[in-house]
Every structure is written in C-alpha cells, then in structure tokens.
Amino acid sequence: MAHLPDLLDRKLLFVTGKGGVGKTTISAGLALLCASRGKRTLVCEMDAKGDLASSFEAAPTGFDEHEVAPNLWAMSMDPEASLRQYLALQLRLPRAAGLGLATRMFDFVASAAPGVREIVSVGKLCWEVRERHYDAVIVDAVSSGHIIGQLSAPQAINSLVQVGLVRQQTGWMLDILSDRSACGALIVATPEEMPVTETIETAARLASETSVGLAGIVVNRVLPELFGNREEQAFEALSGERATGHLSRALGGEALPLLDAARWMVKTRRSRAAHLQRLREALGGPGGAPLVYVPYLFLRSYGLRATRQVASALSAELEN
Amino acid sequence: MASKEIVVVCGPGGVGKTTVAAALASMAASYQGGKVLVVTVDPARRLSQALGFEPLHRVQRVTGEAFAGAGVVPRGELWAEMLDTKASWDALVSRHAPDKATARRILDNPLYKNISERFVQSHDYIAVERLFELHSEGDYDLIVVDTPPTRNAVDFLLAPQRMAEFFSSRLLKLLTVPYRSHLADAAARPFYYVADRVLGTKFLEDITEFFILFQTLSDGFVARAKEVERLLADRRTTFVVVSTLETVPVREAEAFLRLLPTRGLHAGGLVLNRVLPSYMMDLTLSRRAEELSQRAGELALELSSDGGPLQGYDAALVERVLKELGNNFDNVTVVAKREAAQRAELARTPSVVADVPELGEDVHDLAGVLEVGRWVWS
Incomplete structure (x- = not known):
C-alpha cells in the first residue's frame, strides 16, 4: 500500500463507476479529505443531478464554484457555460456577447462531433489545473459507461479535426491527462457482480483507449465482518434450540430474529466476498491498482455526516 | 399482467x-x-x-x-x-x-x-x-x-419525442442549408464565425454534409417515432x-x-x-437487541456454564458474539428505518407495490x- 498516499497528491482525479455505487459520496469524501489536509480543492459534479450539494448540505451548485467547506469549492459542469467561458478566453469575446444562438448551435453540432462537448468540459477542469487555481480537482465524473468517451475526447478530436482552436487545445490537455503523477481515474465499485464486472472492463478500456492512468479502486459499502472463525462456531452453537430457548426466556421474548439478522449479514457479506476476490485477482496484485475500502455506513440519512465518515475512512486507509 | x-x-x-x-x-x-x-x-x-x-x-x-x-x-x-x-x-x-x-x-x-x-x-x-x-x-x-x-x-x-424534435429543430435546418449561403443569414453568422475559429472550416463542412445526409432519414424517423410513442x-x-x-x-x-x-x-x-426484511425494524426486537448487548456478560456465563447449552465455550468469546448480535441488529435497524423513510417519500405510488427482499x-x-x-x- 506504499503508493497509496500519492492518491491525494494528484492534481486531477476523475471518480467514476457503475451507476448507484456511490460515486458522488466518495468524490465528496475525497474532496473533503483533500481540503482538510490544507489543499485548495475544487470538486465538480459532471452530470448535474444535484447530489453533490446534498453531500455537503450546501446550496445547489452551479457552473460558478462556491465554497462549501473551508478550502473546498464545489461546482456543476455545464458544457454550454463552459463553452462560453472558453470562447470568451480564446476569442476574447465578452462572456455575454449575444452568443445565445451561436452557443446553442455549437452545442447541437458538438453533440454529433465526437469529443467536442467533452473537450469543453474536461478542458475546463484541465484549465483549472493548468492555471493552478486549485491544488486538487476532484471530478464526480460520469458513470463508467460514459467515462471512456469523455476521457478519450482529445484523441477523437485529433483524428477528426485537422485545424482550428479545438485541435490546438488537445496538446496541452493530453499533457495533463497523461501525466500519471498529476492525473488519474478512480473507479468506485461495490462488492457485487455487475459493479465488479464493469470496473474490470472500465480499467481495461482506460488503459487501451485513453491516456489517463488508473489511480486506484475504491471498494464502497463493504459490510462488516461479524465473526472470526471461533466466534462463528459459537454463533452456530447459539443457533441451537436449547441456546435460543435460553436466550428467549432471559430476554422475555423471541431471540431467534436477532440471530437471523446476523446470519443474513454473514451470508450477504460472504456472497460479496467472492466478487471482491474477483476484483482483487483482476486488478490488484503487485504493480496493480491500489484498492481502498470504505465500509458500509449504517446511517439514518446521507449528508455531511456521511461525507465526513467517508473522508475519515479514506484517511485511515491511506495511512495504513 | x-x-x-x-x-x-x-x-x-x-x-x-x-x-x-x-x-x-x-x-x-x-x-x-x-x-x-x-x-x-x-x-x-x-x-x-x-x-x-x-x-x-x-x-x-x-x-x-x-x-x-x-x-x-x-x-x-x-x-x-x-x-x-x-x-x-x-x-x-x-x-x-x-x-x-x-x-x-x-x-x-x-x-x-x-x-x-x-x-x-x-x-x-x-x-x-x-x-x-x-x-x-x-x-x-x-x-x-x-x-x-x-x-x-x-x-x-x-x-x-427527442428523436422527432431533433429532426424538426430549427438548428438542424439552419445547419443543412447549403453551407456557404449561410454567411448571408444574420442569425447564423455568429455561429459560423465561432464554429470556423473553433472547429476549422473543413470539419464544419464535414459535419454539415453529414447532417444533410442524415436529414434524408427524417420523414421515416419522425413517423416511426410517433408510432413508437403511440405503442x-x-x-x-x-x-x-x-x-x-x-x-x-x-x-x-x-x-x-x-x-x-x-x-x-x-x-x-x-x-x-x-x-x-420488515422484522429488522421491529421496535420490540430493537429493545431486545439492546438488552442482549447490555446483559451479554451475564448471559454468556449462564450459557457456557456446566450443563448450559454452550458448555465448553469460552465465556468471553460467547460474550463477544452476543454483543455483536445486539450491535448488528442495531445496525440493520438503522438501515431498515432509513428504507421505511424512503418508502414514505414514495407517497404517490401506483396501487401495486411489490417488495423483493x-x-x-x-x-x-x-x-x-x-x-x-x-x-x-x-
């Protein structure tokens, strides 16, 4: 685990994973951790669903970042706004220069032209890094089904566009994206069949189709291990009729459901362990991607408290 | 069904x-x-x-x-x-x-x-x-x-609907009018200025050509999309x-x-x-789990005593297991209650709700x- 700490030294991290695995919570926790270590941090939500703001219990995020915690700024990507900012900077046009229809048309064209929309989104983040506005930029990126298209945009542009400003941008962006010490992708998975399968596929496609390196895997929602070997034997013995009868009498009511709940937890964890093993075999090992584990959070609701717990779980893992 | x-x-x-x-x-x-x-x-x-x-x-x-x-x-x-x-x-x-x-x-x-x-x-x-x-x-x-x-x-x-809208959009029409004649169109001029600079003329022409080709599919696509919506x-x-x-x-x-x-x-x-499962949020069971944790030491001694159902087991080991049982139930209760709150949020649900555990x-x-x-x- 010696190379884990440099996860926090990256200047640009794209956090991806299958839908529903907790990308946003992990991104928020990681950002909070970076900020708490004194880094000026930007966290950006790419799909603008609004979940990021609730992770900090903050006001809704927009394209213009606002501070949600000390040292921590949050924003939502808006390709059209990003394009306007880009044009304003590149063509020295004022940001609100009656470009309404032009940007809408451009957006329309961009949805057909591979990589154009992606380049203005990813480009904005690379630009924040290049201009050293932040020490760390954490991206709550699109899900693993869409991330390859986003990160391979500069190559796609290079192959299709011969001239023009967009083409000129790909060079410096590729420099940042392919710098393993500065940038990387972090895949979040839960120890379940589909998320693990998709993580393994995404890791392979990252390597073959993009210039972005795999910075690590976060295994999220790991269930607790209730019993060691000897405890498990005692637990089995407790499940016997005489023992449960004894407990039920002592507690003045059925004790069996309490044992059932534990059995349920043991069984669920065990079926997930097999997927975890598959993940380790495919991506771990010497020279492989570091795996970081975040426990299942038994919390009433998700908000800043959950984000803090994720941050401290990550912190503990990184110090191991 | x-x-x-x-x-x-x-x-x-x-x-x-x-x-x-x-x-x-x-x-x-x-x-x-x-x-x-x-x-x-x-x-x-x-x-x-x-x-x-x-x-x-x-x-x-x-x-x-x-x-x-x-x-x-x-x-x-x-x-x-x-x-x-x-x-x-x-x-x-x-x-x-x-x-x-x-x-x-x-x-x-x-x-x-x-x-x-x-x-x-x-x-x-x-x-x-x-x-x-x-x-x-x-x-x-x-x-x-x-x-x-x-x-x-x-x-x-x-x-x-989006598919139909795409083909009938004004943007597509603006784009698919023969390319150079566009320079005369005042509304589209800023776009061409920007797009030329950003994408380069050649690429823009490629895109326009593609849209023109793609537009030949329009009638079939729009009619089909409407049929699909009806179905x-x-x-x-x-x-x-x-x-x-x-x-x-x-x-x-x-x-x-x-x-x-x-x-x-x-x-x-x-x-x-x-x-x-719904038993995981049963209040009586929660209290029982709490009691189990609190009395784990005493119960472990009884269970592992001579003639007890867990005779021969280390009392400290049994105590740990009992505490873990209580603690685990506590944990699953939190999740079960969180789920119940989410279920309440789904207030406007259709009549049929099926649960799969x-x-x-x-x-x-x-x-x-x-x-x-x-x-x-x-």
Whole structure:
C-alpha cells in the first residue's frame, strides 16, 4: 500500500463507476479529505443531478464554484457555460456577447462531433489545473459507461479535426491527462457482480483507449465482518434450540430474529466476498491498482455526516 | 399482467431491472403460458448464461432443462434476446434511407458511429424502436423489455419525442442549408464565425454534409417515432418501475412515476428491490437487541456454564458474539428505518407495490429468477 498516499497528491482525479455505487459520496469524501489536509480543492459534479450539494448540505451548485467547506469549492459542469467561458478566453469575446444562438448551435453540432462537448468540459477542469487555481480537482465524473468517451475526447478530436482552436487545445490537455503523477481515474465499485464486472472492463478500456492512468479502486459499502472463525462456531452453537430457548426466556421474548439478522449479514457479506476476490485477482496484485475500502455506513440519512465518515475512512486507509 | 402485451421495466441504474424483467417474463411463461420474450441490453454474465441471452439479436429459447432445474413445468415458452444497439441503428438507417447508396454513405461516415453510440440517448431510442418492431411482428404473446442504463430513467420515456424534435429543430435546418449561403443569414453568422475559429472550416463542412445526409432519414424517423410513442401509451403496454429504497434511486423513481401519467402512460406497478426484511425494524426486537448487548456478560456465563447449552465455550468469546448480535441488529435497524423513510417519500405510488427482499446472494439461475418472480407476481 506504499503508493497509496500519492492518491491525494494528484492534481486531477476523475471518480467514476457503475451507476448507484456511490460515486458522488466518495468524490465528496475525497474532496473533503483533500481540503482538510490544507489543499485548495475544487470538486465538480459532471452530470448535474444535484447530489453533490446534498453531500455537503450546501446550496445547489452551479457552473460558478462556491465554497462549501473551508478550502473546498464545489461546482456543476455545464458544457454550454463552459463553452462560453472558453470562447470568451480564446476569442476574447465578452462572456455575454449575444452568443445565445451561436452557443446553442455549437452545442447541437458538438453533440454529433465526437469529443467536442467533452473537450469543453474536461478542458475546463484541465484549465483549472493548468492555471493552478486549485491544488486538487476532484471530478464526480460520469458513470463508467460514459467515462471512456469523455476521457478519450482529445484523441477523437485529433483524428477528426485537422485545424482550428479545438485541435490546438488537445496538446496541452493530453499533457495533463497523461501525466500519471498529476492525473488519474478512480473507479468506485461495490462488492457485487455487475459493479465488479464493469470496473474490470472500465480499467481495461482506460488503459487501451485513453491516456489517463488508473489511480486506484475504491471498494464502497463493504459490510462488516461479524465473526472470526471461533466466534462463528459459537454463533452456530447459539443457533441451537436449547441456546435460543435460553436466550428467549432471559430476554422475555423471541431471540431467534436477532440471530437471523446476523446470519443474513454473514451470508450477504460472504456472497460479496467472492466478487471482491474477483476484483482483487483482476486488478490488484503487485504493480496493480491500489484498492481502498470504505465500509458500509449504517446511517439514518446521507449528508455531511456521511461525507465526513467517508473522508475519515479514506484517511485511515491511506495511512495504513 | 394477463391483459398486457408489453411490459416495460424501468427505473434508475443499479437497482436490478434486468433481474426483475427476467423474473416477470419467467413467471409469465411458467404460470400464464403463451410465448414470452424478455429483451435486455446488458445482462450480468451468469444470469445471461442461465437464460441464454446471446448477442446480435439471436433469440434463444430457455430450455426445458433450465425450468426442470428450477422445479417448474412451464405452461408456455420463454425466449430471451439481447439487444444490439449498433446493429439496430444500422438496420434503422437502412430502412429509412431513400436508397442504398445514401444508406451506405451514412453508415460509412465517421460521424455516424458517434451518433449511433451517443446521440439523442440512442440506447433508449433503439430499445423502444426494437420493442415496436418485435410487437408488430406479432410472434409473442408478451414482451418484457428491460430498459438500458441511462443517466436518468426519464430519458427513456422522452427518447421518441427527442428523436422527432431533433429532426424538426430549427438548428438542424439552419445547419443543412447549403453551407456557404449561410454567411448571408444574420442569425447564423455568429455561429459560423465561432464554429470556423473553433472547429476549422473543413470539419464544419464535414459535419454539415453529414447532417444533410442524415436529414434524408427524417420523414421515416419522425413517423416511426410517433408510432413508437403511440405503442407506449397503448392500454396493452404497462410500465413496471423498479427501485431500491436508497435515497438517490427513490428520488429518480419518484420523478419517473410522476411523469408517466402526464404522458398518458400506464404505471402497472412499483417493485422495490433488495428491501430489508420488515422484522429488522421491529421496535420490540430493537429493545431486545439492546438488552442482549447490555446483559451479554451475564448471559454468556449462564450459557457456557456446566450443563448450559454452550458448555465448553469460552465465556468471553460467547460474550463477544452476543454483543455483536445486539450491535448488528442495531445496525440493520438503522438501515431498515432509513428504507421505511424512503418508502414514505414514495407517497404517490401506483396501487401495486411489490417488495423483493435482499436475498443475500446473487441471482444467477432460473430458480433464483423465479424466486424473485414469486415476490413480484401477484
């Protein structure tokens, strides 16, 4: 685990994973951790669903970042706004220069032209890094089904566009994206069949189709291990009729459901362990991607408290 | 479900839509009879092996042995198909193109590949489009379609409309007027100025040419999209929404359920998947768990004493186990209560709500699929 700490030294991290695995919570926790270590941090939500703001219990995020915690700024990507900012900077046009229809048309064209929309989104983040506005930029990126298209945009542009400003941008962006010490992708998975399968596929496609390196895997929602070997034997013995009868009498009511709940937890964890093993075999090992584990959070609701717990779980893992 | 011909299984990503779709289809084939087809986009490997999903439109019949292995003699037939987006798009272009040469030019255009992979939520559109085709062929009594993963479940419903809007949009018209004459169009001038500088003239011309080609498909596409929309709104089509009881999926499912009636679509039911068993939020049990933790030391001594049911076990070890039992129940109660709160949020739900408990293991064979099906089927 010696190379884990440099996860926090990256200047640009794209956090991806299958839908529903907790990308946003992990991104928020990681950002909070970076900020708490004194880094000026930007966290950006790419799909603008609004979940990021609730992770900090903050006001809704927009394209213009606002501070949600000390040292921590949050924003939502808006390709059209990003394009306007880009044009304003590149063509020295004022940001609100009656470009309404032009940007809408451009957006329309961009949805057909591979990589154009992606380049203005990813480009904005690379630009924040290049201009050293932040020490760390954490991206709550699109899900693993869409991330390859986003990160391979500069190559796609290079192959299709011969001239023009967009083409000129790909060079410096590729420099940042392919710098393993500065940038990387972090895949979040839960120890379940589909998320693990998709993580393994995404890791392979990252390597073959993009210039972005795999910075690590976060295994999220790991269930607790209730019993060691000897405890498990005692637990089995407790499940016997005489023992449960004894407990039920002592507690003045059925004790069996309490044992059932534990059995349920043991069984669920065990079926997930097999997927975890598959993940380790495919991506771990010497020279492989570091795996970081975040426990299942038994919390009433998700908000800043959950984000803090994720941050401290990550912190503990990184110090191991 | 007996009067339906199409069941669309939809909902947020990662909630087990494919399993629920397979469960509904296999229950229908088992007990209702007739010829049932389940169409999916991206099944888990073991599930697809169990059901025989094969890529490239190859429809497979689920074998009698698979049913026998699950202890069921089906009344009808179960067929499975895995959707191939690329092939479906190609077929669509070939069908709607005015002639073979135009179709070829579109299929060979480098921008087409990008369009067919990403444009206008192409997965969503292609799924409904394929559904339409299958339904009009009339080979099946019931078609259960598992909707593809999208950024938002609602995208699926809007896909046909978006497709129609795309072709009739002013932007497309502006773009497909012969390129150079545009410089005279005042409204489009800023765009061409910007696009020229940013993309370069050559690329812009390529794009315009592609749009002009693509526009030849317009009439066919728009007419078809309308037919597809009509089929979705038909009485014979029902939508089954799947969600877990986690915050983000619930919010998405709720939005989806609200949208269905506004578009004249019929919500047939809500399936809550991987729900914790209800005993886990029983208040009396919670108190009992707490008491167990508190009295763990004393109880451990009794249990492990001579003649006790756990005679010979180390009392400290038993105490740890008892404490863990109490603590674990506490934990699952928190989750079960969180789920109950989410369930309350889903206040405006359709009348049918089915719970599928978290079974603690993956569904990877027909027996497992049918077990889920028994929870859903009512």
